[in-house]
Amino acid sequence: MNRWATRVITTWVVACVVSMGGAWAQDLPEQLTAIKPYTFGQSREPLSVVADMVKAALASAEESQKLAAQLAALLGTDATLDCKQFVCRQLAIIGGPGNVPAIVPLLANAETVDMARYALQPIPGAEVDQALIAALAASADKARVGIINTLGDRRSESAVDAIAPAMTGDDAMAAEAALAALGRIGGAEAVKQLVAAKAAVADDLKMAWCDAYLLCADRFLKEGNTGEAAAIYEEMFAPEQAQRVRVAAFQGLVDARGPKGIDLVIEVLGGGDAVLQGVATGVVRRMPGTEKTKEFAKQLPKMSPEGQVRLISALADRGDKVALPAVEKAAKSEDAEVRAAAMAAMARVGDASSVVFLANAAVEAGGRDREAIRRSLYNLTGEDVDQQIIAKLGSGKPEVRAELIRSTAERNMTEAVDELLKAAGDRDEGVRVAAFKALGVLAGPEYLDALVKELVGAEGDATRKEAEEAVVAVGRNIADENARAGAVLAALGETHDVTARCSLLRVVAGLGDSNGLEALRAAAKDADAVVKDAGIRGLAQWPTIEALDDLDALAKTADDEAHKVLALRGYVRLLALPSDRSGAESVVKYADVLGMATRAEEKKAVLAGLASVKEPGVLGLVAPYYEDEALQAEAVAAGLVVAKAVCGACPDEAKSAAAKIMELTADEEAKKQAQAILDLVGRFGGFITAWEVSGPYAQEGKEAGQLFDTAFPPEDPNAKVAWTIMPVDLNPDTPWLIGLDKAMGGNNVVAYLRTAIVSPAAQDALLELGSDDGVKVWLNGQVVHGANASRGCSPATDKVNVKLEQGDNALMLKVTQGGADWAACARICAPDGKDLAGVKSVVR
């Protein structure tokens, strides 16, 4: 700071009225003196205390003034810069004109000028403006620029004359800031100064000058002074101005001219400037009025294809139907892009008369153009559009009718269902197929009988296939899963035609209504080979595990080899569906089916299914196939997936599987993954990795902290709880981390983890824990630790002394999750932190 500057500012301060705060400032409360030595890197708690005081003081004008004066007084002390910055930012909230004298000295110091501005900028009143203007005269470089910025942000009209000279001074940064500030301040005086400085402004700041000038025009316009605004816009719209300046001026001028602004828009649309045309189409979008739409539409033929595309898009956005004739004409343009744009725009400007036009156009067009035209037909608005579509469904070219039928589904025209049912029996297959497709979407369950009737009488394979799918789709809309197949089963009882019966059986399988399962079972034993085949295929397609035993039996006893294979495949598919089976039970069933499979294809399917069972028993099951050339790939893949998943819970089994894969496979990628598993197990480092997990659990409206003491089923020894093996973290640096966010995820939830700590003797031990967020711990049914926290996970954040019993010790953790990361880690060791010999964790 230069000496002159200090003198000027000091003089100003002395000249200021001393506020009543002076008395309060004599006696600083201890909370304020406590923050004086604060520097970054220290505890922020003392600052938080003061911030709380500020918030509390806001409730009372007197308290606010008192505290603000005390805070301001700190600025004149030997408090640290970090403290003063904090104080200034509190004064930005609570400070008033009376505090200005205490803040002003900071303006004169390069280290404190910014913090002074933080405080002063929001404080209302002429005192602040005067102080800043006084400081401006005495400051230099960045400090000067900052003060100009603050005066600009305050829209300080009294500062215009003080700021103006900087526009043409040597300091380029100050000149730019001054231009921007005058633009923000606006008003006649700012305009006068800008005009006066125009010629002298440096060349590289001409754009900044234009921006400031335009800002002033915008302000005039906003305040209703359209004359002054228009004068500036007209000047800036002159052809010699930079294009982006003309763009801004053009928009302003259109608005300033009011209703007459359209003339300028029309002029620009008809002109040759593509950039201005583009902006004009933006204006077209926001100028309301049908007459204007007509005027805009008239310009289309005068424009380049590129311009037409833009204007058509804008006309579409206006959504005014009077543009339809012009858009229809453009839809026949020689230019493909114009045609496509016009077709698309018809969705918004078209009406009932466009229905057939668009349907015909969709038939004639190809590829993506067809999709765009169809989209227009689907989106076409207008009261009579749907009626027109229905009226045209019954006659005309089949291709066009098929297009119209498609549109009924996309347009959600449920009132078209009766007509569609008629079309479902049409002579043309394309029409029939389209009709069934639409019926599948639109028909309600009340149409199921009629649809089944159409299905029974359907002609041709393609029609039959669509009809079957339509009945399934409509049937599935019945909420009660076991009330879906009534109509189909009734028809099955009355129909003797084999083809129709087979169709109905396929539909029964697709509906998955338990009442239909018996029909499939009966059909699977039918004397007619075709019906029997349909019955068995239906069972093989059955969507729920109800058919598991049927398929098991068929896979073992069916006469036909193909049926055995179908049943086996179906069985394997159903095995992978969620069920109440335990992992171990699944392993037994997979082992059984693996024994039944004779062909490589089915064995592959079984091996692939085994990869979804995260049980150590799988490793033994797939191991024999590591050497089978035909099945090695699936076996190795399953072995690796399962070994990875269980390596925390069963490290020995996982290591053994990985070593065997390393030895037997030539696949480099598989070897790499096997090695990664070996490496992972080697890095467990005494942490507990054998975990089962249950969750996530949540309760509506409760946050993580509130869930900490909310008991979920795992806390009830009598509750039935689903536990699954917890996979280890695959990050080689932290394989012991229990990554709950990856395993299940969620916000404001909890999960439970359990394991058995096996100790060779009763002994004292130390449980080291880390958790993100909180953790509660039970050992042998007793709560031994709780930390209801919101924190990150680091090993040994919590240390808990525990007593282990000889044999199994049941350990359970409850880990809460607020948001973001969710993890935990635990290690059991001797009370002195050393390894505990002979103690291990296992999943029981």
Added chain:
Amino acid sequence: MSTRDGRSVGHSGISRRQFIRRITAAVAGTVGFPYMVPASALGLNDSVAPSNRTTIGCIGVGGMGSSNMNSFLAFREVHIVAVCDVDRSHREAAQATVNQRYGDEACAGYTDFRELLARDDLDAVSIAVPDHWHAIPAIRAAKRGLDIYAEKPLALTIEQGRAMTEAVRRYGVVWQTGSWQRSQEHFRHACELVRSGRVGRIHTVEVGLPTGSGCGVEPEMPVPDGFDYDFWLGPAPEAPYTEKRCHWNFRWILDYSGGQLTDWAAHHCDIANWAMGTEHTGPVEIEGRGEFPREGLWNAATHYKFEARYAKGASPVAPDGFTMIVSNAFHMGAKFYGEDGWIQVWRGGLITEPAGIKNSIIGPSDVRLYDSRNHHKNFLDCRKTRAKTITPIEVAHRSISIAHLGNIAMQLERRVKWDPENECFINDPEADRMRSRAMRGSWHL
């Protein structure tokens, strides 16, 4: 209350059927949302003529910035000519990616975005910088006449957002905000269901956002080699370097952002606004509580819940007004409670009560919303038609204003009243002070 024929009637005295007819008719009768000209009309299907190319410079190429850059690189019509980042490692990695894509060494690298903006070969910029840096480069790019794809949340303060909005309007540039959920079909469908009155009049909207985290007291550290820390701070207050201040973690510090609240409000409050048709207005009253860490470096709210009340008529689907409740205590996403059920949407899905509503088809007589299937492509297409993008700047400004208003109310620990038309608080000079912040040193809007 019911009418003589038994139909239920709400406070505004109109039946549900009348209500739905009214909202759908209102949409059909006005200048609607921008209608997209298909790609085939824009020369995007075949080889790209030089005149159809979009030349882009990328400002900020860290996490989101490089993600956006890679998205743009996938378009044949785009040519990225320059990247800018204050962190040399980010900058050089981005340059290498661009050069590898084009098989040359032509991609220029800058530390100072002003140098990038000074190039005369740019059509557009992609901006993905910390929130405290959103306004300045965006306004400067608009002044250069460049179209802008920029990351959410729109701005650090309400005033900065308004200044950005005005600059974009003034210079007629096309703007896309990175609130990409709008270009996801299921989010649009959910909003269309709400807007089409499938659950009747809406009375409450719950917006669920993530819980924040605190961190410890952090020590001052040496600035890493290649990182222009002073430029990174830019308009934010002077502060010593420490690792947990910068890059991804800027979000948790109020000098640079607004925490999980602003980071995610720009997605889920945005969807709530879209569904409610309140994209050009705001609440009139805001009140709530937040937990701001008292200790450590990070100071943005970790737990929060505030209510933003909207006036009668603000939303076409809430004639009696509605309350938007924003909190980390809810399931992530937006949930709309109406007189006939609810609709809940989040990144992972869409569920409704009654369940069948989810699958109902939105026909032409319903409210169909702007259909974008690819957020970056939507920007490129709109560059050509000069139509508004699916997330124009005014809309983004209004979405993030909800979060700013929530933060202000929670920091003041009292109810505040807001005038959404003039964007100022009502008789509340203390709250008004928090609409803007002074910028450090020579930086200004």
